[in-house]
Amino acid sequence: MNINWQAVESELELAPLEADTRSRLVFLGTIMTLTPSGKYYTPFAHSNVEVCDACQYHEPPCDPGLPCSTTQCCEACKDAAFWLELETEAEKRGLFVTTSPDCPTDVLIGQLID
Numbered sequence: 001m002n003i004n005w006q007a008v009e010s011e012l013e014l015a016p017l018e019a020d021t022r023s024r025l026v027f028l029g030t031i032m033t034l035t036p037s038g039k040y041y042t043p044f045a046h047s048n049v050e051v052c053d054a055c056q057y058h059e060p061p062c063d064p065g066l067p068c069s070t071t072q073c074c075e076a077c078k079d080a081a082f083w084l085e086l087e088t089e090a091e092k093r094g095l096f097v098t099t100s101p102d103c104p105t106d107v108l109i110g111q112l113i114d
């Protein structure tokens with residue numbers, strides 16, 4: 001994951017307060033440019049994404065040392081690992097990950113203001 005968190009944080013400082021007056025948001029990128037698969041899908045409609053048999057029946061991501069497919073992880077698994085890492089990285093900095101209510105493919109990083 002090559003996200004410039006320093007740039008995200010300085011952009012957040014300049015971002016206007018949201019209507020709730022308790023948070024600031026900055027645009028990180030679209031799901032199509034950020035995720036390994038580059039595909040937008042929901043848990044109930046994921047026919048356009050490659051999901052291996054192993055991940056059909058349990059939650060990806062699998063153990064990276066033991067890929068779910070024989071040689072590598074399927075797209076669903078790689079995407080899930082990406083979201084997990086993104087959320088972990090954001091939480092470390094006191095930030096959160098969300099998507100735009102107007103455009104669900106826009107990924108935003110948010111910060112709550114006390």
Ligand SMILES: [Zn+2]
Nearest residue numbers: 052055068074
């Ligand atoms: Zn899989």
Ligand SMILES: [Zn+2]
Nearest residue numbers: 062068073077
């Ligand atoms: Zn996997």
